[in-house]
Amino acid sequence: MQHTVLVTGGAGYIGSHTTRQLLHAGHRVVVVDNLYSGNKWAVPEQAVFVELDSGNRAAVCRLMHEHDVTAVIHFAGHIVVPESVSDPAKYYGNNVVNSLQMIQACRDAGVRHFIFSSSAAVYGTPATIPVGEEADTAPINPYGFSKLTTEWMLQDLSHSDRINNKPAGECFNHVALRYFNVAGAALDGSLGQATPDATHLIKVACEAACGKRDQIAIFGTDYDTEDGTCVRDYIHVEDLAKAHVTALEYLRNGGQCQTLNCGYGRGFSVRQVLDTVQKVSNAELNLIEAPRRPGDPPILIADKTKIHEVLNWRPDYDDLELICDTAYKWERNLVKFQKRHRDQTKAG
Ligand code: UDP
Numbered sequence: 001m002q003h004t005v006l007v008t009g010g011a012g013y014i015g016s017h018t019t020r021q022l023l024h025a026g027h028r029v030v031v032v033d034n035l036y037s038g039n040k041w042a043v044p045e046q047a048v049f050v051e052l053d054s055g056n057r058a059a060v061c062r063l064m065h066e067h068d069v070t071a072v073i074h075f076a077g078h079i080v081v082p083e084s085v086s087d088p089a090k091y092y093g094n095n096v097v098n099s100l101q102m103i104q105a106c107r108d109a110g111v112r113h114f115i116f117s118s119s120a121a122v123y124g125t126p127a128t129i130p131v132g133e134e135a136d137t138a139p140i141n142p143y144g145f146s147k148l149t150t151e152w153m154l155q156d157l158s159h160s161d162r163i164n165n166k167p168a169g170e171c172f173n174h175v176a177l178r179y180f181n182v183a184g185a186a187l188d189g190s191l192g193q194a195t196p197d198a199t200h201l202i203k204v205a206c207e208a209a210c211g212k213r214d215q216i217a218i219f220g221t222d223y224d225t226e227d228g229t230c231v232r233d234y235i236h237v238e239d240l241a242k243a244h245v246t247a248l249e250y251l252r253n254g255g256q257c258q259t260l261n262c263g264y265g266r267g268f269s270v271r272q273v274l275d276t277v278q279k280v281s282n283a284e285l286n287l288i289e290a291p292r293r294p295g296d297p298p299i300l301i302a303d304k305t306k307i308h309e310v311l312n313w314r315p316d317y318d319d320l321e322l323i324c325d326t327a328y329k330w331e332r333n334l335v336k337f338q339k340r341h342r343d344q345t346k347a348g
Helices: 013-024 057-066 081-086 088-109 142-163 201-209 237-252 270-281 305-311 320-347
Strands: 004-008 028-033 048-051 069-074 113-119 173-179 181-183 216-219 234-236 258-262 287-290
Touching: 004 013, 004 057, 013 028, 013 069, 013 237, 028 057, 057 069, 057 088, 069 088, 069 237, 081 088, 081 142, 088 113, 088 142, 113 142, 113 237, 142 173, 173 237, 181 201, 181 237, 181 320, 201 216, 201 270, 201 320, 216 270, 234 237, 234 320, 237 258, 237 305, 258 305, 270 320
Parallel strands: 004 028, 004 069, 028 048, 069 113, 113 173, 173 258, 181 234, 216 287
Antiparallel strands: none
């Protein structure tokens, strides 16, 4: 049976990849995006696109009724850690207050299934690696706190339906997906990250490889890791998008609330990533050794056991070279791509 899924932030990086996969799986999709950092051209034509703030509870609720929405995937949010430190109100406003409005719109409209973009930032600097979902949550920046607060809101609201003895078929159910380091692009080069002023390592390195930046800073070379640089669990965006589609099926089949890590369970250092970008691009990067960036844990790797067990999710692209190669090819095409869409918009 076809369902209608409302995707907030569906014009953004992970949201647009997920929208594509949802359509491919036969779902109808309504994208709600205020285009703060997303691009309308990233939304597939088969999706309904509404330029709207996800915090507009009344308008969102109307949309849900109008399109018979039965599930929400909530991507919309700010994602830049250093910015969250310098402007925390912006993060609590958009990531917490607007998320609450969205959750309340779901309850107003009787939408019971909710998938939330959370982050490994909720762990802060984990005591154990790989880090499992039961580990202490101790964010070290407002971004991480904003994600954790929304997880708590979802847990409490889901719980309240049960203690209020709502029938099981009417209870609000959610899955919070804690993303590790998302990167890469569509294998055919047709979609990828277009976020302006990107700060994430693979995106920044690909921009440098394409000549869009003169140099790339390595933030910290004295960590207690094999080569002194930070280690992260890089996951291909298509595998992450698939986790959302799978989580949706899980909730529809009666699955209970879950919090799940989304990572591959292995890590690469900053230097290994930069070597790989140089290899796939055949470009020599101008690497600068810089001081540590505040708020960076030395190592962050997912324990993937739970998502494998609960969703039976298996990655297709667990390959750093493929991740960097697709990201680089996308970056190379991006300028041409944006120009073509500007021209089409003018002509249309
Ligand atoms: N990093 C870096 N130079 C950059 C961007 C990132 O050395 O220009 C490092 C960063 O300090 C961290 C790792 O790359 O150790 C991953 O950072 P990113 O911002 O990509 O993701 P995060 O782990 O902070 O979510």
